Amino acid sequence: MKQRTIEAIRAHAAAEYPREACGLIVVERGRERYVPCRNAASGTEHFVLPAEDFAAAEDLGEVVAVVHSHPDAPAMASEADLVSCEASGMPWHILSWPADDLRTIEPSGYQAPLVGRQFAHGVLDCYTLVRDWYRIERAIALPDFPRRDDWWHQGEDLYMRHYAEAGFVAVSQDQPEQAGDVILMQLRSPVPNHAAVYLGGGHMLHHLHGRLSSRDVYGGYWQEITRCVLRYQG
Incomplete structure (x- = not known):
């Protein structure tokens, strides 16, 4: 990622804290940019990126990655992150904030077990x-x-x-x-x-x-x- 993209992600995570920030990385006219999106989740334990925000980002260019923050938590991917990353078919960037630790996961064939999976409404419920x-x-x-x-x-x-x-x-x-x-x-x-x-x-x-x-x-x-x-x- 470009440094200016990372800075934009940090600024969004700080603005949304203590809620999770979410957004998309788009390639627009050959240039990478971060597009902040709304978090439509009612609680603070996960994020929901509205379909209309995704569609608006697609109108700008090609969506190449999903971004979200983990407020006061490590940047380690949750089980819901792994499942959602697989479903999206694209890389996911996770920023721990305010610890400022950025990590990336990519689709790798992960499947959540039937017994012992973590709960995340709408993803693993x-x-x-x-x-x-x-x-x-x-x-x-x-x-x-x-x-x-x-x-x-x-x-x-x-x-x-x-x-x-x-x-x-x-x-x-x-x-x-x-x-x-x-x-x-x-x-x-x-x-x-x-x-x-x-x-x-x-x-x-x-x-x-x-x-x-x-x-x-x-x-x-x-x-x-x-x-x-x-x-x-x-």
């Missing part, structure tokens, strides 16, 4: 886990859906609105029977906001906010908050 299980175990590509932070408290009923579009039908209110059944649960929310994959033998795979993804026994509390069981029909 309960629906991502469902999609990854179907891709790995069934070679089925489920559609992804845009979802803002805390959507279940914003009047959105995303799971119930989109499950048919994803190829699922409702088969029960509270009793999964086949491996691959998806269990929709209502966890301290006015709408179903948590999903798990039934693995058979009384076990499920799921990912709670703030915890690592895990394989747990289905029953008890989880059955009490179950609102719908879905089965993939294609």
Whole structure:
């Protein structure tokens, strides 16, 4: 990177601190420049770069890298950073601020494990886990859906609105029977906001906010908050 690009990244990280700053590196008329973008995340633990900001940067030139800061944290890539870098197909530059340590990661074929992955809403969350299980175990590509932070408290009923579009039908209110059944649960929310994959033998795979993804026994509390069981029909 050019020194002036690094200086622009530093200035943006300082201006956004203590929130994460995010932006894009663009080659415009043969010259490299940093394009600051908005962070649309509602919290401080991650960033969300709006699609319209990405589109605006593309209008300027070729987007060649993604940039974001880690306020008061090392520049080491998180699991969500690694997954998102793979999805973007381009390098990611991470600036620890105010420590001022800049590191770069590039796509390398990384895949998050099904069990033990870190939570990052919209990147590594309960629906991502469902999609990854179907891709790995069934070679089925489920559609992804845009979802803002805390959507279940914003009047959105995303799971119930989109499950048919994803190829699922409702088969029960509270009793999964086949491996691959998806269990929709209502966890301290006015709408179903948590999903798990039934693995058979009384076990499920799921990912709670703030915890690592895990394989747990289905029953008890989880059955009490179950609102719908879905089965993939294609």
